[in-house]
Amino acid sequence: MKSSVNIQYTSTPSSEDIDFLTQKINQETPEFGEAHPLHFL
Numbered sequence: 001m002k003s004s005v006n007i008q009y010t011s012t013p014s015s016e017d018i019d020f021l022t023q024k025i026n027q028e029t030p031e032f033g034e035a036h037p038l039h040f041l
Contacts, residue, residue, distance in 0.1 A: 022035050022036065
């Protein structure tokens with residue numbers, strides 16, 4: 001069963017959104033090293 005994903009684009013994400021995404025990336029993909037908020041800018 002396919003789940004639908006709603007992706008929204010913003011050119012100015014909030015710092016809370018960037019922190020949340022950075023934490024999730026680090027939790028889900030530790031084998032690739034650590035993500036840093038700077039990579040989203």
